[in-house]
Amino acid sequence: MTAVGATPVTAVACPSWCSVSQSTHLRELRWEGRASHWSDARSGDGWEIRHTSASDADGHPIEIEPKVYISTNGGLTLAGAEALALTLLATYEEATD
Ligand SMILES: [Zn+2]
Numbered sequence: 001m002t003a004v005g006a007t008p009v010t011a012v013a014c015p016s017w018c019s020v021s022q023s024t025h026l027r028e029l030r031w032e033g034r035a036s037h038w039s040d041a042r043s044g045d046g047w048e049i050r051h052t053s054a055s056d057a058d059g060h061p062i063e064i065e066p067k068v069y070i071s072t073n074g075g076l077t078l079a080g081a082e083a084l085a086l087t088l089l090a091t092y093e094e095a096t097d
Helices: 022-032 078-095
Strands: 035-038 042-044 047-055 067-072
Touching: 022 035, 042 078, 047 078, 067 078
Parallel strands: none
Antiparallel strands: 035 047, 042 047, 047 067
């Protein structure tokens, strides 16, 4: 069987922090025209942080801006807030790397 149209994509160039499988990315490219890269979640006492970006098959960024997602379960202890702040900074640095 021969593919029709553009060169078939068999692998997606991911950022080093991406935890999404190649098979998921190939499906995304086929149906949405882009791969959504997601980091592993970093979590602490009452909070969780992940970040994401989107690219084409070659790893070039496309129209969607990278984003950081933070979820909390309401109030944080001071220690939890400090850990969140430090982890958020580390996540930001990874996302902008
Ligand atoms: Zn990826």
